[in-house]
Amino acid sequence: MNTTLKPAYAKTNDAIDFQTNPNDYRHWRLSFDGRVARLALDVDETAGLTPGYELKLNSYDLGVDIELYDALQRLRFEHPEVGAVIITSANERIFCAGANIKMLGLSSHAHKVNFCKFTNETRNSIEDASEFSGQKYLCAVNGPCAGGGYELALACDHISMIDDGATTVSLPELPLLGVLPGTGGLTRLVDKRWVRRDRADYFSCTEEGVRGERAVEWNLVDEIIPASKFDEVIAARALAASAQSDRPDSEPGIVLDNLERTFSQDSLSYPNVDIVIDRKLRTATITISAPSEKPESDLESIKRAGSQFWAFAFARQLDDAILHLRANEDQIGTWLFKTKGAIEHVEQIDAILMEFSADWFIREVTLYLKRVLKRLDVTSRTLISAIEPGSCFVGTLLEVALACDQVFMLEGEYEGNLLPPAQVSFSKMNFGPLPMVNGITRLSSRFLANPDHCDDLKGRIGERLEAEAADAAGIATFTPDDIDWDDEIRISLESRASFSPDALTGLEANLRFAGPETLESKIFARLSAWQNWVFQRPNAVGDQGALVLYGSGSRPNYNKQRV
Numbered sequence: 406m407n408t409t410l411k412p413a414y415a416k417t418n419d420a421i422d423f424q425t426n427p428n429d430y431r432h433w434r435l436s437f438d439g440r441v442a443r444l445a446l447d448v449d450e451t452a453g454l455t456p457g458y459e460l461k462l463n464s465y466d467l468g469v470d471i472e473l474y475d476a477l478q479r480l481r482f483e484h485p486e487v488g489a490v491i492i493t494s495a496n497e498r499i500f501c502a503g504a505n506i507k508m509l510g511l512s513s514h515a516h517k518v519n520f521c522k523f524t525n526e527t528r529n530s531i532e533d534a535s536e537f538s539g540q541k542y543l544c545a546v547n548g549p550c551a552g553g554g555y556e557l558a559l560a561c562d563h564i565s566m567i568d569d570g571a572t573t574v575s576l577p578e579l580p581l582l583g584v585l586p587g588t589g590g591l592t593r594l595v596d597k598r599w600v601r602r603d604r605a606d607y608f609s610c611t612e613e614g615v616r617g618e619r620a621v622e623w624n625l626v627d628e629i630i631p632a633s634k635f636d637e638v639i640a641a642r643a644l645a646a647s648a649q650s651d652r653p654d655s656e657p658g659i660v661l662d663n664l665e666r667t668f669s670q671d672s673l674s675y676p677n678v679d680i681v682i683d684r685k686l687r688t689a690t691i692t693i694s695a696p697s698e699k700p701e702s703d704l705e706s707i708k709r710a711g712s713q714f715w716a717f718a719f720a721r722q723l724d725d726a727i728l729h730l731r732a733n734e735d736q737i738g739t740w741l742f743k744t745k746g747a748i749e750h751v752e753q754i755d756a757i758l759m760e761f762s763a764d765w766f767i768r769e770v771t772l773y774l775k776r777v778l779k780r781l782d783v784t785s786r787t788l789i790s791a792i793e794p795g796s797c798f799v800g801t802l803l804e805v806a807l808a809c810d811q812v813f814m815l816e817g818e819y820e821g822n823l824l825p826p827a828q829v830s831f832s833k834m835n836f837g838p839l840p841m842v843n844g845i846t847r848l849s850s851r852f853l854a855n856p857d858h859c860d861d862l863k864g865r866i867g868e869r870l871e872a873e874a875a876d877a878a879g880i881a882t883f884t885p886d887d888i889d890w891d892d893e894i895r896i897s898l899e900s901r902a903s904f905s906p907d908a909l910t911g912l913e914a915n916l917r918f919a920g921p922e923t924l925e926s927k928i929f930a931r932l933s934a935w936q937n938w939v940f941q942r943p944n945a946v947g948d949q950g951a952l953v954l955y956g957s958g959s960r961p962n963y964n965k966q967r968v
Contacts, residue, residue: 421454421467423728424664425475432460432469434495435476440647440654441640442480442487444473447495458507462499465553466508467520474527481538481773482712483658485765488650489643492561493545500572503552506582506955510946515735517940518933521587523728524553525928526780528560528588535562537772539650539765545639546626551575551614556586558626559593562646565639566620568629575614583944583951583961585936589928596924598624653765659711664725673729675722677715680730687902688739689730693719693805695746695797700753704761716754716801717770724777731784738909739787739901741894742805748797748830748869755800755832762838774801775839781808782841782917783929785910787901789813791894792872792881794824800832804839806880807847810913811897814881815890816872828869829880836863842925843918850919852879 427435431452434445446469450459454468480487494500504524509517534540544561548571555574558564566572576586576594585591591609594600600608604623608615620626630638665676673680679692696715701707707714712721730737761767781788790806792798792814798806806812806829815827836859840846852858862878872884885893901909914934918926939945945952949962 420668420729421732423471423474423725423732425472426661426663427476427479430472430476432465433472433476435479437484437487440486440488440650441643442484442490444476444490444492445495446493446501453505453508455508455511457511458505460505460508462502463494463496463554464502464505464508466505467516467523470520470524470527474523474530477527477530477534478773479661480540481534481769482661482766485652485656485658486654488539488647488652488654489541489543491543491545491639491643492557493639494547496548498548500546500548500550501554501557502549503554503556504587506952509582510952510955514940514946516732517587518937519732521936522731522783522929522933524588525933526776526783528556529779529925529928530776531560533772533776538769539652541646541650543639543643543646545635546572546574547635548572549575549614552578552586552590553588556588556590556593559590559597563642564626564628565635565642566616566626566629567632567635568617569632570616573614573616574620574625575612576609577612577614579609580612581951582955583942583963584939585932587933587936589924589932592924592927592932594625596927600624651765656765659708659717659766661721662712664721666725673726675726677719678722678726680726682734682737684736686739686898687737688741688898689734689737690741690743691723691726692743692745693723693802695744695748695802696750696754697746699750700757702753702757704764704767707757707761708766714770716758716774720770720773720777724773724780727777727780727784730786737786738906739789739898740784741898742788742790742809743793744797744802744805745795746797748799748828751797751799751802752830752832752867755834758801758838759833771838778804778808778839779842779925781805783914785914787909787913789894789897789901791815792827792829792875793890794818794822794827796827796829799828799830800834801839803829803831803835803880804847807835807851808917810916811882812880813890813894813897814872814875814884816884816886819887826871828871829875830869831862831866833866836866841918842923842929843920844923844926845920850917853919 431449434447436443446463448460448463450461453460454466531542535542542561543563544558546558546566550558555576576590578584578586594605600623615625621629667674671682677694681690758767758771788809790809790812818826835848848859875881876884918930944950944963951961954961
């Protein structure tokens, strides 16, 4: 049975689509003036993802953020000339009221959590562009800015607020809804903007928010600007920021072609990524294919290939597949990763990424690979890799295995199979360009107790490791032979399917991010975890909970026990 996905602002009973393009935007206006782009929020109240609510006051749902994510990707790849982006509102009376409260009240727990996670990842991609892509983000708050709207502002490099006597910034989730700001607000207040703890506490406990000079004094915004000068000052700041960018101002961009995808009831196929679902085992087998031919090695040919350049194409396909499985297949709790194809072709791709790392397009591809792998890391699914004869877990694709909770690698060969034994290999991509949310590589996270071991492995770049050597190097978890291989994999998948999904989510998330904390890791491992818990509590979502009763005229009836 074939499944047709609807546009991003629509939802069927079965599927949410994360693919869109500017021609289909219902909520954002994207415009350009030389080196400066402008993203203006102009939410269509009638275009919610599901029926039952209106997106009033520039409030947003997942569909609004899907468009924002698409716009961010296009700004990075299709518009190399853009060095600064202004995020503002097309509505002069409101900047953004945050996540739509009616939508949250009607949504399942799973949808709320997935919504917050995707929104978090989108906000983080803004900061990634600011730090690594030479694309600074300025937020022009030209009306009341609440909740998720202020969290969007917090993701930007500079926040300017109009001084009109009415505009405030606020995080009113606790007093109004009995929940927390869900997309990094609390973390960014104290870890990014360094707002004093007592002031942050007051700010997060008041419905009214803060305006004017106090907002500047408390570092909630960077400046207030009189309404008569607002547009002029914002334009000047954006122009100055764009002048500092190292992005090329005369090169053509890389067009993001529509993804080729084929859906059926139990499968999803892209040119380089295939997914087969076993509903009995609650498992998705995800097979990534290496380039079928030796890749072009000159930069001009790579840019002509554009979105078909393998590293970029594979990243886009895996990104879409992850989002699809998260949102539309929440009963599929285990993802089994396999690869196939020529190891040398993946090694050549990695060599290209390293050789031309200073080029804007290659830089963006590498940064995108980094973000997709981070999305995999923070996905609440059991991740297992199966390294078999014919696999190509090398370099960038080895990162997929290193992201997994367990790694199976077959020792020897399949009887009667002419393929050589399974092998893994390191490339320079394993030692820096693709860090996790904790800021260090997956190898460093794996060998925290022995950092010298990572240096030893770096000296083995290009060496092909079969199962025994990979086991000794600490890469493989188990190395069954061909007699036991199928049974070992089956037993692992069956045991995973028998466990509590809630406990597994907590287990995996706690074990994946050893080592240092960063703003990103705090958002996903701390704030998101608590929000997940709060979203299930009766004080928020019970019959008398604040989120359910908001707007009804009735006050919530809280259980006053502190747990």
